Amino acid sequence: MNDTQHAGATSQFKIHVEEKTHVGADGSELTAISDFDLELKPESMTVLMGPSGCGKTTLLRIIAQLDDRFIGKVEYPADVRIGFMFQEPRLLPWRTVKENIELVAAPDFSADDLDRLAHAVGIAEMLSRYPRELSLGLARRAALARAFSTRPDLLLLDEPFVSLDEKSADRLRRLLLEVWSERPTTAVLVTHNAREALLLADQLVLLAPRPTHVVAIEPVDVPQGERDPKMIEKVHDDLLRRYPANFSSV
Amino acid sequence: MSVTFARSETGRSLRLSRGPWVSLISVAGFVLMWFVAAEFAQSRLLPGPGAVMEYIYEETVHGNLLAELGITLWRVIAAFFVAMVIGSAVGLIMGEMPAVNRVLDPWLIVLLNLPALVIIILAYVWFGLNEAAAIGAVALNKIPNVIVTVREGARSLDPGLNEMARAYRMTPWSRFRNVTLPQLQPYFATASRTGISLIWKIVLVVELLGRPNGVGFELHLNFQLFNVTAILGYTLAFVAVMLTIEYLLVQPLERYSTRWRNQPV
Numbered sequence: 001m002n003d004t005q006h007a008g009a010t011s012q013f014k015i016h017v018e019e020k021t022h023v024g025a026d027g028s029e030l031t032a033i034s035d036f037d038l039e040l041k042p043e044s045m046t047v048l049m050g051p052s053g054c055g056k057t058t059l060l061r062i063i064a065q066l067d068d069r070f071i072g073k074v075e076y077p078a079d080v081r082i083g084f085m086f087q088e089p090r091l092l093p094w095r096t097v098k099e100n101i102e103l104v105a106a107p108d109f110s111a112d113d114l115d116r117l118a119h120a121v122g123i124a125e126m127l128s129r130y131p132r133e134l135s136l137g138l139a140r141r142a143a144l145a146r147a148f149s150t151r152p153d154l155l156l157l158d159e160p161f162v163s164l165d166e167k168s169a170d171r172l173r174r175l176l177l178e179v180w181s182e183r184p185t186t187a188v189l190v191t192h193n194a195r196e197a198l199l200l201a202d203q204l205v206l207l208a209p210r211p212t213h214v215v216a217i218e219p220v221d222v223p224q225g226e227r228d229p230k231m232i233e234k235v236h237d238d239l240l241r242r243y244p245a246n247f248s249s250v
Numbered sequence: 251m252s253v254t255f256a257r258s259e260t261g262r263s264l265r266l267s268r269g270p271w272v273s274l275i276s277v278a279g280f281v282l283m284w285f286v287a288a289e290f291a292q293s294r295l296l297p298g299p300g301a302v303m304e305y306i307y308e309e310t311v312h313g314n315l316l317a318e319l320g321i322t323l324w325r326v327i328a329a330f331f332v333a334m335v336i337g338s339a340v341g342l343i344m345g346e347m348p349a350v351n352r353v354l355d356p357w358l359i360v361l362l363n364l365p366a367l368v369i370i371i372l373a374y375v376w377f378g379l380n381e382a383a384a385i386g387a388v389a390l391n392k393i394p395n396v397i398v399t400v401r402e403g404a405r406s407l408d409p410g411l412n413e414m415a416r417a418y419r420m421t422p423w424s425r426f427r428n429v430t431l432p433q434l435q436p437y438f439a440t441a442s443r444t445g446i447s448l449i450w451k452i453v454l455v456v457e458l459l460g461r462p463n464g465v466g467f468e469l470h471l472n473f474q475l476f477n478v479t480a481i482l483g484y485t486l487a488f489v490a491v492m493l494t495i496e497y498l499l500v501q502p503l504e505r506y507s508t509r510w511r512n513q514p515v
Contacts, residue, residue, distance in 0.1 A: 064417050084417040090410050094510045103428055104418040130510045152419065157441040 012075060013040035013186060015063055019211075020055075020070035020158065032058055033070070034211040038153075043184040045224075047061040047197045049246065050207030056070045056190040057087075059212065060158050063188060063237070081106065083147030083185075087138035091131040097142045098127040105149035114149070117248045120179050141175070148179055155187040163183060173199055177224050194247055195237075198232045200224065206246045215246060297479040305483040315484070319491055322457065322465040325381075326450045329388035333449070334442060336389070337396025343436070344397065361394040366452050370459055381462040388452045394447070396441045403437030439504050444457020446500070450492060 019032040032055045032174060040046050048056050059066040064082055080175060082150065091100045101114060103163060118124040121141045131139055160176070161169040180187065191197050197204055200222060206215040218239065222231060240247040281299050288298030297305075309315035344351040344358075373387035407430065415425045457466025465488050472480035 061413075066413055066416055082417055082419065084414070086410065087413065088410065090414040090430070091426060092411065094435075095428065103424065104420065132510065146418075156417075 011210040012042070012077065013063075014038075014073075015040070015059075016074070017059070017062060017070055017072040019072070020058060020062065020067075022058075029212040033062075033213070033214055036072075038205060038214065040186050040188065041203055042186050044202035045180070045187045045189060045200055046203045046205060047201035048188060048190045048205045049197045049201075050192065050212070052192050053208055053244075054207055054209030055212035056192075056207065057158055060156050060188065060190055063154075064156055077153060080153045081150050083108045083152030083155045085140075085143050085147045085151045085155075085157045087159050087162055089131065089143040091139060091142055091146070095133050096128050096130055097123060097134070099127055100131070100142065101149045102145060106151040109149055109151065114179055117145050117148060117179070120182075121175055137164055137172065140164065140172060144172070144176060145177070148183075150181065151183075152185055157184045157187065157189040159191055159226070160189070161191075161193075169196075176200070181225070195232055198235050198239075199227055206243055208245070216243065286361060295476075295478050297482065301479055302486060303460045305479045306487055309480075309483060315487060318463060318465055318468050318484070321463050321485060322450075322488065323491060324445070325385055325388065325453045325457070325464065328385045329392065329449050329453060330442070330446060332385065332389040332395055333392035333445060334438075337393040337441065338400045338434075340393070340436065341397040341400030342404045342430075345401040346407075351401070358394055358397055361390070362398070365457065366391045370452075370456050374460045381461075382458045384453075384461055388449055388456055390443050391452050392449055395444065399437050399441040399444075400434060403434040407433050435507050439507075443500070446492070446495070450488070 015038045017033045017036040019031060019035075022030045022032050024030060036059065038046070048059060050056055058067065062070055062072075064084055091097070092103070095103065098114070101117075102109075105114070112129075115124070118127055121144050123138060123141045123145060126134060126138060126142065131142065134142065144160070145159075145213070157176075161172050164172065177200065189197075189200055190225070201220050202224075204218040204220055206218065207213070208215045220235065236247065261294070285298050285300075288296050288301075306315065340354070344354055369390050370387045373383040373390070377383035377386070410430050411433070412425075415429045420429070453464070454469065457464035458470040461467055466475035467482050468484050469481055472478075
């Protein structure tokens, strides 16, 4: 039905979903995504933004090659390594935090690398704990470390800061930016939070639901490190004026 | 004041009922009852604890109690492993593949409801009075239970963790070892717990019907001689072996494999 091509040595990611249908429990078909085209800019953060339930997670699953039941094509560099941060931490409860990370880490990921990464995300003291002993915020940090430990060519983040209080969420966003800027990676983040999107995005992709398609692609040119609340509010107001449907609901 | 007193009393009785003392007193009470009953009966058909212990000692030192126990234990272990391996594999496949499940489910229901005796007799008739038929018959009695339990486990595997494993491109072996097996562990534990007791009961029947040795054979022999002392002696000795396995092997192993669950939060 689809065709996943390895585009050789380039680090191009092109996603074309002509149609993706969900089959409901009663056998009825529902078109979830149609005519979705996106080219990821290498080493930059693409943020997919749209209202809840508009097929963003489905898109990420297609990009991660977890779902191949769609009509279309996803182009990849050969042997792509993926780091995926899910909405829930999805750590293995029966492995320690350290084991969870080492289980998927890149082959050349050394003990020193683990130490550095754990310190960077603030879980150095938690490495020998089991996930059950961690708060949601700490478990998210562990999941973030795990995603980076693969030295990913493609980093996928599915609403990674949802259901955290605003303060913890903000701290984690800064952490993500810190770790990410140290080794810029092609990344796709999905969110319905406009301010989060504006803080993180190099390229902001606005989505409309049922079936999901791209409304507009807006570049955000200020480097992430230099974005302050005032600048974010300004861009937000500007986008609200131009795309009221995408911004007013949030 | 009186409230404090009452509270400390409950505290103490709670602590007492948790220790090993209550179990020991309970066992001692049973032995005492047995002793008294045997004293009253004064019959060859109800020997006292002393006579049975003496028989066990005599048979251990001069007879072949240890050899018979060893043979039975070997059969239990062999049948257990055959049943666990085959049952787990089939259960896992049936749980993950609905098509296979639909094909095998009627067979499973037939096997579940087939009396142990029928399987044993047919195994001896068709495959001869040999060790393989004996162990195979015992295993076949246990396999359907393992399948049902493990199938339940396979159906309740967390799709989120499976997706995580696929996203991170874990190898099939690593996925099996680190993601699937730990989720099935409680189901394996249940299957082996109920398994080992069921299996040793059936092994005795298999030995009674068609083996020239083992605890079941001895029970059969002594039944014909009406030697109740020997029957109780062999029974007690084997129960002791099974209890040892339970406390020294099964329970520590279970504690070890579920240690991630017992961590205080």
